[in-house]
Amino acid sequence: MIRVENLKKSFGDHEVLKDITVSIAEKEVVVVIGPSGSGKSTFLRCLNRLEEITSGHVYINGMDIADPKVNINKIREDVGMVFQLFNLFPHKSVLENIMLAPMKVKKVSKEVAEEKALRLLEKVGLKDKANVYPESLSGGQKQRVAIARALAMEPKVMLFDEPTSALDPEMVGEVLEVMKELAQEGMTMVVVTHEMGFAREVGDRVLFMDGGYIVEENKPELLFGNPQHERTKAFLSKVL
Amino acid sequence: MDFRFDLIANYAPFFLKGTLLTIGFSVASIILGTILGLLIGLGEMMRNKKLAAPFRVYVTLFRGTPLLVQIMIIHFGFVPLFIGETNVYISGIAALSLNSAAYVAEIFRAGIQSLDRGQMEAARSLGMTHVQAMQHVIIPQAFKRMIPALGNEFIVLIKDSSLVSVIAAPELMYWGNAMQGQYYRPWEPYLTTAFIYLILTMVCDFLLRKLERRLATE
Numbered sequence: 479m480i481r482v483e484n485l486k487k488s489f490g491d492h493e494v495l496k497d498i499t500v501s502i503a504e505k506e507v508v509v510v511i512g513p514s515g516s517g518k519s520t521f522l523r524c525l526n527r528l529e530e531i532t533s534g535h536v537y538i539n540g541m542d543i544a545d546p547k548v549n550i551n552k553i554r555e556d557v558g559m560v561f562q563l564f565n566l567f568p569h570k571s572v573l574e575n576i577m578l579a580p581m582k583v584k585k586v587s588k589e590v591a592e593e594k595a596l597r598l599l600e601k602v603g604l605k606d607k608a609n610v611y612p613e614s615l616s617g618g619q620k621q622r623v624a625i626a627r628a629l630a631m632e633p634k635v636m637l638f639d640e641p642t643s644a645l646d647p648e649m650v651g652e653v654l655e656v657m658k659e660l661a662q663e664g665m666t667m668v669v670v671t672h673e674m675g676f677a678r679e680v681g682d683r684v685l686f687m688d689g690g691y692i693v694e695e696n697k698p699e700l701l702f703g704n705p706q707h708e709r710t711k712a713f714l715s716k717v718l
Numbered sequence: 719m720d721f722r723f724d725l726i727a728n729y730a731p732f733f734l735k736g737t738l739l740t741i742g743f744s745v746a747s748i749i750l751g752t753i754l755g756l757l758i759g760l761g762e763m764m765r766n767k768k769l770a771a772p773f774r775v776y777v778t779l780f781r782g783t784p785l786l787v788q789i790m791i792i793h794f795g796f797v798p799l800f801i802g803e804t805n806v807y808i809s810g811i812a813a814l815s816l817n818s819a820a821y822v823a824e825i826f827r828a829g830i831q832s833l834d835r836g837q838m839e840a841a842r843s844l845g846m847t848h849v850q851a852m853q854h855v856i857i858p859q860a861f862k863r864m865i866p867a868l869g870n871e872f873i874v875l876i877k878d879s880s881l882v883s884v885i886a887a888p889e890l891m892y893w894g895n896a897m898q899g900q901y902y903r904p905w906e907p908y909l910t911t912a913f914i915y916l917i918l919t920m921v922c923d924f925l926l927r928k929l930e931r932r933l934a935t936e
Contacts, residue, residue: 528839555845565840569859579844582854624840631844 479504479635479666480525485534485544487520494520496690498534504634507667509677509698512687513713518670521687522637525668526550526557539634555583558628562640564620566612566627572599573608576627583631591630598626602656618649622656629660636660638669674717678702686710725906729897736893737914743879743889744918747814748872754815755822762827773823780820786881789813793885806887813882818875825867829860862933869926873919880915890914 480502487495494517502508510518523529524536531544538553567575576595580586586594599605602622612620621641628636638657642650654676661667661680671677677684677698684701686694686709694701694710702718705711726733761773780788793809801808833856841851880891894911898904 526843528843551842551845551847554843557843559840559843561836561840563834563836565834565836567837567840567855567859569862578854579841579846582850583845628844 479506479539480668481535481537482525483535483537485521485524485531485536487517487524487529487532494690495524495532498690498692500685500692500695502635502666502668504666505664507661507665507669507680507682508685509681509683510668510670510685510687511672511674511677511713511717512685512693516687517690518687519639522639522668522670525635525637526554526559528559551583555631556634557637558631558633558635559637560621560624560628560639560641562643564612564617564624564644566620566624568612571609571611572604572615572623575612575623576630579627580630594630595626598629599623601629601659602626603652616649617645618652621645621649621653625653625656625660635666635668638667638671640670640672642671642673672717674702686713688713722903722906725897725901725903726910729893729907729910732893732896733890733910733914736888736890737918739888740876740879740890740915740918743810743814743882743887744872744876746811747818747875747879750811750815751818751875752822752868754819756826758819758823759826759830762823763830777820777823780817781824785813785817785878786884788817789881789885792816804885806882806885809885810879810882810887810889814875814879817878818871821871821874822868825864825871826860828867829864830856832863833859865926865930865933869923869930872922872926876918876922877915880911 482498482500485495485498486493498521510521512518520529524531525538527536527543527550533544535542535544537543538557541548541553543550543553567578570578573592573595576598577588577591580591580594581588596605596608599608602625604619604622604626607615607619607623612623615623641657642653645653650673654673657667657669657676658680669676669681681698683695684698685692686701686705686707688709694705694707701710702714705714758773758776762770762777764770764773789809792813793804793806797809797812798804837855837859838851841855842848846854879889882889883891883895886892890911894907897907901907
């Protein structure tokens with residue numbers, strides 16, 4: 479589903495991703511952990527080319543998005559993304575937030591888009607909030623709307639960029655619950671997070687990143703239970 | 719000092735004509751200047767620096783030289799060059815809108831750049847093109863933020879339209895000057911003129927505040 483080969487990313491002289499090669503299978507849930515500044519968010523943002531790729535290849539369903547000729551908008555329809563700060567559109571109601579992209583990008587009719595949006599809101603437990611504006615929602619509710627908004631495009635992969643990092647502790651659970659449900663339904667997911675409990679419980683594989691490399695990857699029970707590298711051990715001893 | 723209201727009454731038809739023309743100049747220039755300003759602002763923000771350069775030069779020229787000088791150059795230079803004769807209406811509207819466009823472009827640019835980068839990223843991550851994201855996500859939000867600054871610009875424009883009296887466009891200031899010339903009295907013509915400008919700018923301010931409130935509650 480996703481194949482990354484020798485991906486490198488620099489901001490000016492600063493090389494953030496040094497050489498990343500990894501594959502992610504369909505229906506796999508891959509959790510990316512690592513200290514801040516390790517490049518994990520940048521890695522995620524290269525998967526839908528929100529960051530221009532300096533060198534290497536990123537294949538999404540066989541299409542290399544590092545190729546400037548590829549229609550990136552078409553590929554992004556299949557790659558949903560959820561952001562740390564939600565990035566809901568404040569001038570649109572919850573329902574309109576979810577309906578916008580299907581109507582404008584996929585040219586779905588208003589009726590179909592609305593029905594779909596309501597179904598997704600029900601799924602994330604916010605059907606009663608359809609007509610309010612994002613500013614009146616709590617952080618956890620905002621993030622659940624953001625997930626519904628991404629799902630409305632019927633993506634094949636979902637990218638989560640620290641989806642619970644900006645939330646008050648009591649709201650983390652409701653967002654993780656939605657993500658867990660999504661994983662159980664077979665969604666392919668790449669999740670950058672500091673929630674080790676989620677990684678352990680939901681992840682099929684955990685990548686530990688540090689200094690622009692994937693230092694270690696393994697099944698969660700093995701990576702957490704028996705880390706091989708010194709840096710992994712040092713990191714886990716601090717966060718667990 | 720005796721204040722002669724009867725002289726003002728005598729001149730009322732001229733003031734009325736002048737006021738209507740001032741409104742005409744202002745409305746036309748606000749509309750044209752805003753449209754042009756939006757386009758120039760978008761031009762300034764183009765990622766290709768070479769393509770953006772002419773738009774920056776435009777803003778520098780029109781913000782960096784006096785409107786009065788621009789009116790003269792347009793009226794005695796460009797308008798005759800293009801249509802073969804002078805025309806105060808064309809010159810007035812052209813000068814006011816071209817000048818205003820430079821300021822609107824900067825207001826527009828500031829409005830867009832004040833938005834969080836995440837808004838564009840969220841729109842693009844959903845598969846929208848840059849143009850769709852601008853149209854549906856960025857510009858509507860930027861516009862709301864622009865309204866107070868834009869209102870300020872409109873008020874400045876209404877007042878600055880008085881400058882076209884120097885090319886004898888028969889607007890409000892022109893008739894104020896004419897009345898002063900006829901009676902050799904300073905107070906009646908100029909206080910009347912000032913009072914009418916004040917009404918016009920207050921109405922403009924009122925309408926914009928109403929719009930701002932309506933957009934805020936939407």
